[in-house]
Amino acid sequence: MGKQQRYTFDFWMVASTLILVAYLLFMVYPLSTVVRQSVVDETTGKFSLRYMKQFFSEPYYYRTLINSFKVAISTGLLAVVVGTPLAYFYTMYEIRGRKMLQLLIILSSMSAPFIGAYAWILLLGRAGVITKFIQANLGITIPSIYGFNGILLVLTIKLFPLVFLYVSGALKNIDNSLLEASANMGCTGLKRFFTVVLPLCMPSILAASLMVFMRALADFGTPLMIGEGYKTFPVIIYNQYIGEVGTNQNFASAISVIAIIITLAFFLFQRYLSNKHSFSISAMHSIERKKASPVGSFFMHVYAYGVVAISLLPQVYLIYLSFRKTSSAGIVFLPGYSLKNYQQVFSNMGGSIWNTIRICGAALIIIIVLAVLIAYLVVRKRNLANSVIDSLSMIPYIIPGAVVGISLIKSFNNPFMPLVGTATIMIVSMVIRRIPYTIRSSVAILAQIPLSIDEAAESLGAGKIKTLVQIIVPMMLNGIFAGAIMSWVTLITELSSSILLYSFRTQTLNVAIYTMVAKGADGRACALSTILMVFTVISLLVFNKFSKDGEIML
Amino acid sequence: MEVWIKIRNAKKKYGDFVAIPDVSLDINRGEFFTLLGPSGCGKTTLLRMIAGFNTIEGGEFYFGDRLINNLDPAKRNIGMVFQNYAIFPHLTVRKNVAFGLTNRNLDKETIREQTEKFMSLMKIEEYSERLPEKLSGGQQQRVALARALAIEPEVLLMDEPLSNLDAKLRVEMREVIKEIQNRLRITTVYVTHDQEEAMAVSDRIAVMDHGLIQQIGTPKMLYQRPANLFVATFIGRTNIMDATIYQEDKGFGLLFDHGYKLPMNNLKNVQSGQAVKVSVRPEELIINQQRERCLKAKVVYSTFLGLNTHYVVELENGERIEIIQESLIDDIIKNGTEIGLTINAGKVNVFTEDGSSSLVF
Numbered sequence: 001m002g003k004q005q006r007y008t009f010d011f012w013m014v015a016s017t018l019i020l021v022a023y024l025l026f027m028v029y030p031l032s033t034v035v036r037q038s039v040v041d042e043t044t045g046k047f048s049l050r051y052m053k054q055f056f057s058e059p060y061y062y063r064t065l066i067n068s069f070k071v072a073i074s075t076g077l078l079a080v081v082v083g084t085p086l087a088y089f090y091t092m093y094e095i096r097g098r099k100m101l102q103l104l105i106i107l108s109s110m111s112a113p114f115i116g117a118y119a120w121i122l123l124l125g126r127a128g129v130i131t132k133f134i135q136a137n138l139g140i141t142i143p144s145i146y147g148f149n150g151i152l153l154v155l156t157i158k159l160f161p162l163v164f165l166y167v168s169g170a171l172k173n174i175d176n177s178l179l180e181a182s183a184n185m186g187c188t189g190l191k192r193f194f195t196v197v198l199p200l201c202m203p204s205i206l207a208a209s210l211m212v213f214m215r216a217l218a219d220f221g222t223p224l225m226i227g228e229g230y231k232t233f234p235v236i237i238y239n240q241y242i243g244e245v246g247t248n249q250n251f252a253s254a255i256s257v258i259a260i261i262i263t264l265a266f267f268l269f270q271r272y273l274s275n276k277h278s279f280s281i282s283a284m285h286s287i288e289r290k291k292a293s294p295v296g297s298f299f300m301h302v303y304a305y306g307v308v309a310i311s312l313l314p315q316v317y318l319i320y321l322s323f324r325k326t327s328s329a330g331i332v333f334l335p336g337y338s339l340k341n342y343q344q345v346f347s348n349m350g351g352s353i354w355n356t357i358r359i360c361g362a363a364l365i366i367i368i369v370l371a372v373l374i375a376y377l378v379v380r381k382r383n384l385a386n387s388v389i390d391s392l393s394m395i396p397y398i399i400p401g402a403v404v405g406i407s408l409i410k411s412f413n414n415p416f417m418p419l420v421g422t423a424t425i426m427i428v429s430m431v432i433r434r435i436p437y438t439i440r441s442s443v444a445i446l447a448q449i450p451l452s453i454d455e456a457a458e459s460l461g462a463g464k465i466k467t468l469v470q471i472i473v474p475m476m477l478n479g480i481f482a483g484a485i486m487s488w489v490t491l492i493t494e495l496s497s498s499i500l501l502y503s504f505r506t507q508t509l510n511v512a513i514y515t516m517v518a519k520g521a522d523g524r525a526c527a528l529s530t531i532l533m534v535f536t537v538i539s540l541l542v543f544n545k546f547s548k549d550g551e552i553m554l
Numbered sequence: 555m556e557v558w559i560k561i562r563n564a565k566k567k568y569g570d571f572v573a574i575p576d577v578s579l580d581i582n583r584g585e586f587f588t589l590l591g592p593s594g595c596g597k598t599t600l601l602r603m604i605a606g607f608n609t610i611e612g613g614e615f616y617f618g619d620r621l622i623n624n625l626d627p628a629k630r631n632i633g634m635v636f637q638n639y640a641i642f643p644h645l646t647v648r649k650n651v652a653f654g655l656t657n658r659n660l661d662k663e664t665i666r667e668q669t670e671k672f673m674s675l676m677k678i679e680e681y682s683e684r685l686p687e688k689l690s691g692g693q694q695q696r697v698a699l700a701r702a703l704a705i706e707p708e709v710l711l712m713d714e715p716l717s718n719l720d721a722k723l724r725v726e727m728r729e730v731i732k733e734i735q736n737r738l739r740i741t742t743v744y745v746t747h748d749q750e751e752a753m754a755v756s757d758r759i760a761v762m763d764h765g766l767i768q769q770i771g772t773p774k775m776l777y778q779r780p781a782n783l784f785v786a787t788f789i790g791r792t793n794i795m796d797a798t799i800y801q802e803d804k805g806f807g808l809l810f811d812h813g814y815k816l817p818m819n820n821l822k823n824v825q826s827g828q829a830v831k832v833s834v835r836p837e838e839l840i841i842n843q844q845r846e847r848c849l850k851a852k853v854v855y856s857t858f859l860g861l862n863t864h865y866v867v868e869l870e871n872g873e874r875i876e877i878i879q880e881s882l883i884d885d886i887i888k889n890g891t892e893i894g895l896t897i898n899a900g901k902v903n904v905f906t907e908d909g910s911s912s913l914v915f
Contacts, residue, residue, distance in 0.1 A: 452640035455607050458627045459634040460654030460705060474644045 011464045016377050016385050019370065023392045026428050030407035031399070037410065038254035051254030061236060065258070068217055068232040070148065075155045075216040076209040082156060083163025084205065086307060088193070089300040090164070091171040093292045101304060103540060108311030109161035110536045112493040112510050114221025115529050117154045118517050119314030120145055121226060122321070150226035155219060157311045159212040166208035170201040176285045203274055210270040214263060218400035220496040221514065233259055234496065237402050242500065249410075256403040263398040315533060322530045326523035333523065341527035349528065352512040356535075359423050359508060360491040363430035367438050368484055370431070372473060375442035380454065393439050396432050401496030404429050409500060421503035429497045434487050445479035446472070485543040489536055509535075558583040558618060558741045559604065559709065565612030566599050566765075573599045574765040576613075584739040586732070590752040591762035592788070597745045598713055600762075604743060605711050606630050617708060628657075633702030633740075635712040639694045641686045647697050648673070648682040654705035668704055675734065676700040692723045699731070703738070710735070710742040716751060728755050749789050753777070761785050778901065783909025786833040793834045793875040797904075801826040808832060808904065811871050814849045816897050820914045821904060830913060833903040836864070836878035840896045841887070848894025851875075853887050867893065 041048040055061045086105070089095060123130050124145040134140055143149060174197065182188070182196045198205075220234035227235065233255060240252035292300060322341050325334040374393055377386040396404065408429055412419035419425040449472065457467040473480075495510050502511045509532050516525040559581040566574040574596045581587045589597035602608040604615060606627030615622050622630055633654075642650055652669040660668075673679040676696040686694055695715060702710060715731070716724045732755045735742050746752050752759050753773040761768045761776060761784075769781035780786035787794065797808040800815065806824055807817040810832075824830070842848055851867040854874065863886060865877040877895070887893065904913040 450638055450640060452636040452638055453642065455605070455627070456634065456636060456640035456701075457642075457653070458607075459605060459630075459632055460701070461628045461657035462653070463628065463657075466657070471642055475642070477644075 012377065012381050015373050016381070016389060019374060019377070019389055020385060020392075023389065026408075027392065027395065027432055030411035031395075031403075033410045034253045034256055034403065034407045037250050038257040040250060042248065042250045051248075051251045052258070054251065055255060055258060061255070064231045064233040064236045065262075067148075067230060068234075071151050071155065071223070071232060072213045072217040074148075074152050075159060076213040078152065078156045079160040079163045079212045080205055080209050082307060083160040083208070084167050084201075086160075086304060087164045087167035087171060088197070089304055091168050092287060092289060093297070093300060094289050095300060095304060099544075101308065103544065104308045104312060105161045105164055107537065107540060108308065108315075109158055110489050110493065110540070111158075111315055111529075111533060112221060112495055112513075113154055113158045113219055114225045114495060114514060114517075115318070115532075116158060116314050117150065117222045117226040118525070118529075119318050120150060120154060122522075123314065123317055124150075146226055146228040147230040148227075151223050151230065151232075154222050154226060155216045158222075159215055160307075160311075162211050162215075163205070163208040166204040166211075167201050170204035171197070172286055174200050174287055176287050179287065203279070206270065206273055210266065213266065214398070217263065217266075218259075218402075218496065220400075220402055220499075225517070234400055234402050237400075237406070238500070241402075241406055252406060253410075256400070256406060259400055259403065260398060263400070267398050315529075318526045318529045319533070321522070322526035324523065324526075341523040345524050345527045345531070349512055349524070352507045352509050352528075353531065355423075355506055356492055356509040359426050359506060360430065360488065362423070363427045363434070363491055364484060364488055366427065366431050367435050367487055368480060371435055371438035371442045372476065372480065374435075374439050375446045376468065376472065378439075379443055379446045380451070393436055395436075397436050399433075401429075401433055401494070402500065404433055405497035405500030408497075420501075421506070423506045426498060426501050426506050426508075429501055430491050430494060433494070433497060434490055437490075438483055438487055441479065441483040442476065445476045449475055482543060485539050489539050492532065492535055555582040555585075557581070558585075559587075559743070560616040561600075561604075561613065562616075563613035564600065564603060564610065564615065566596070566603060566608060567611045572765065574603075577765070577767055578613075579760060579767060579770060581741060581743060583741055586735050586742045586744065586755060586757045588744045588746060588752045588756040588759045589762055590746060590749060590759050590788075591768075593747055595762040596765035597747075597762050599765075601711055601713055601743060601745045604709070605632055605634055631705070631708045633705060633707035633710045635695075635698050635702050635710070635715045637714040637717055639698040639715075639718075641694055641697055641701070643686050646683050646685060647678055647689070650686065650697055651700045651704050653701065658705070668706075672700040672704040675703070676730075691719050692727060695719065695727055696730070699734070703734070703740070708741065710740050712742065712744045714746055715744075716746070717748075724751070731755060753789075761788060763788075779912070779914070780833070780903055781912055783831055783833065783905045786903055786905070791836055791876065793836065793839075795832045795834060795873070795875070797830055797832045799824045799826055799828040799830060808902075810849060811869070812850065814847070816899050816902075818899055818902075818904070818914075820900075822913060822915045824904075824913050829907045831905045831907060831909055833905065834875075834897055835901065836876045838898040838901045839875070839877045840898065841865070841877065841879060842894040842896060845892065845894035848896055851893050851895050853889055853891045853893060855889055856886050858886060867895070 038051060039047055039049060041050060090098065090101065095101060120128075122128055124142065125131065128145070131142060134142055145153070178196065178200070179192070182192050187195060218234060220232075220238060223230065223232040223235050224238070237252050237255050237259070240248050240255065291297070321333065323337050323339070324341075325336040325338045326332065326341060327334060374389060378390045408425055409420055412425060419428070453471060453475070454467055457471045462470065492508070493510055494508075495514060498508055498511050499514060502508065507515070509528055513525050513528045513532065516528065557580045561580075562578050564574055564577045566572070577596075577600060589600060591597045599608060603610055606622070606625060610623050617630070642653065645653065648669060651673055652665050655665045655668055670679065673682055676699055678693060678696045678700060681689060681693060681697075686697060689697065698715070712731070716727055719727060728751055735755075744752075744755060753776075756773060758770060758772055759776055760770045763784050769776060769785045771779075771781075776785060776789050780789060783794070786792055795810065797810050797816075799821070800807055800809045802817070804817060805819060806821045806826075807815055808830070809815055849869060851869050854866045854868050856866070857864040858881065861881060862878050863881045865879065865887065866874055867877060868874050902914075905911065906913060
């Protein structure tokens with residue numbers, strides 16, 4: 001008797017079917033194309049592991065993997081070393097300009113890493129201002145910024161804020177009485193930090209360092225810009241796919257698959273670790289911030305603002321350069337100041353600003369709508385199909401951006417769905433890459449809303465769509481909005497898949513900066529970077545205004 | 555009286571776990587009917603089946619003559635009050651109360667009038683433009699009730715509506731609920747695990763345990779003539795004592811340890827020598843100074859509670875039982891005093907040894 005009702009038209013069934021179809025079409029099918037291609041010989045068209053063998057037998061290739069690991073592990077460690085004390089000082093002690101400090105820390109994580117790399121080259125490169133200054137005045141030659149050192153520097157600056165956010169979140173959940181109890185039993189100061197505070201933060205530190213590791217592993221712009229001979233595997237994928245000489249698409253696919261497998265392994269390892277070490281703490285009385293001794297306080301301020309200053313130095317320098325006079329081609333900086341760079345940018349590159357707004361805007365709207373629907377299906381309508389959707393939506397976590405880009409090009413370069421070169425394909429890739437984060441945060445918000453709210457609406461005669469639109473979404477709004485701004489910032493600074501997917505009609509700001517830097521047009525690149533930065537800062541300020549407690553999910 | 559909610563052989567399963575094997579009951583129009591039982595007894599499950607939030611694995615549910623098994627919750631015309639109130643936090647009190655009405659395509663004027671009427675009935679009109687988070691628990695409860703009533707439902711369902719309130723407010727709100735229900739005479743199904751609350755508000759109560767109905771009756775009936783040992787212990791306080799049936803020329807009686815005999819005149823289906831369980835409520839025990847032809851006991855400790863004084867006493871077999879006596883102006887009996895007890899035979903209840911059924915009529 002109950003069956004009849006279960007099979008009638010239902011908004012949620014339609015939604016889950018459509019979402020499933022979209023995932024199959026835009027993610028599963030493209031990725032399976034890549035996987036298939038990786039094990040098929042280009043010339044014979046038969047099954048072959050030759051590309052896999054080739055990768056692991058030639059040092060030129062497998063060394064990229066070793067390089068990537070070196071970079072990712074070092075970045076993970078260094079980010080923890082830099083970020084954890086910062087979070088500790090920030091949560092436990094009075095620091096002047098707290099709000100400002102937090103904003104600046106987050107800001108330093110928000111720019112595209114390759115822009116940071118570019119600025120560091122201008123500062124510390126062979127012809128960098130600091131390099132020259134030190135050489136001229138002190139006669140010392142500073143170590144090269146190119147290669148491993150530079151990549152590590154740039155990625156650490158970009159990613160330590162993740163550790164900061166995770167760890168300060170964990171510290172906020174430590175109940176003050178735990179600290180008082182340990183003091184009561186004679187454990188204070190550094191000893192307390194290492195025996196009580198640090199272990200309590202360990203799950204968060206682990207989670208954060210893995211996040212840093214994964215992002216460092218998949219980052220592509222930084223090594224390309226500052227790595228020179230030091231190649232990491234995203235660079236190899238890109239070169240094999242799109243480079244000037246000797247491209248081999250099947251080989252690129254094979255490397256992609258290797259990358260996915262390795263990332264997956266790390267992801268599962270982290271899951272295992274965090275499950276093993278998980279415990280839940282929540283503070284009834286949060287830690288009260290103390291005033292440190294004058295000396296301690298001095299060092300904390302020096303440390304906190306020092307880290308922030310170093311992180312923001314490249315961006316500040318770019319802003320400065322953007323107002324400098326340049327030669328007519330924009331390559332050489334001349335003495336004096338002008339707005340010429342901006343004039344040129346607006347007259348030639350206005351399209352890329354508009355592209356950024358329209359493509360990222362469309363992607364953002366789709367992400368929010370889909371994420372809310374998926375969150376609702378996952379939390380409220382558990383069944384087989386929706387569990388599949390839940391698992392599918394997690395996959396992009398472990399797929400490097402370049403692989404998403406390649407898989408989409410491979411799959412939609414056909415007469416049935418000729419999407420290559422369109423804005424649609426850019427939007428699809430952005431949605432796929434960002435949506436897992438938005439889904440996770442939406443799920444967390446929705447899980448806080450008791451089921452009886454839905455039932456109350458239903459028993460008062462509201463239909464499914466009305467319940468969603470008038471009750472559930474408004475209740476989630478604050479959280480959704482905060483998440484949306486973070487997504488927006490991520491989208492406008494996205495490079496690794498856009499660089500593969502863009503055409504002259506869909507060039508975004510970030511891609512424009514990249515191509516310009518590659519061509520050597522410095523003045524305009526600086527102007528564009530500044531514009532992008534302004535976008536980011538405005539978004540952050542808006543976020544701060546709307547987010548209740550400044551909680552940020554990156 | 556007209557039967558309004560009719561449930562026949564209701565069955566509920568969660569996977570392999572049978573939450574409700576087989577329940578049938580009738581609820582009259584205008585009645586205040588309570589499902590009472592310990593947590594996990596299936597009372598909320600049954601309520602949610604009536605509301606339409608739980609699937610029904612078997613049996614039939616009727617409102618009047620209408621089979622509602624497959625009717626969408628939105629179309630059942632029920633008002634529901636939830637344990638956590640489920641007030642929409644982003645809507646003002648007024649909009650919360652009006653929410654159900656706006657789903658019915660009524661004109662603005664009717665909605666406004668109806669909303670005002672129920673806000674004033676629940677005495678929340680002064681908060682009408684506030685957001686719920688600015689209200690106290692009791693006020694939120696009033697909003698939830700006004701919202702459920704505003705659509706003038708055929709049936710009002712309440713799922714432990716008072717469990718989140720403090721003790722004093724709980725008593726106050728249950729009187730409000732009872733009074734409103736009396737005034738509107740709306741058929742109400744109320745779920746609670748608090749037997750005192752159930753007694754205070756209900757016309758009739760169904761006591762549930764392990765997904766089955768143990769007894770349906772008025773509060774008075776459940777208290778004075780419980781159908782089995784579970785109901786006797788769940789409703790009110792009681793002492794359970796072992797005894798055997800004896801037969802004398804006058805009829806049957808109860809033989810307690812150490813030879814105390816209690817002649818009974820309302821036993822049924824008993825035979826001499828049968829072991830039974832006797833439920834003696836604390837107020838059904840009478841303290842005597844003399845110990846002849848009495849249960850012999852020794853006072854362990856006493857608690858003075860104003861109107862009544864509670865004694866915990868130890869019988870000769872070491873068993874402890876509780877006695878409630880109206881407080882006297884005389885001294886409280888001292889700890890360690892030896893006393894004799896007699897039992898009010900008209901009020902005690904006798905059950906089979908397994909406790910499954912009553913042996914009194």
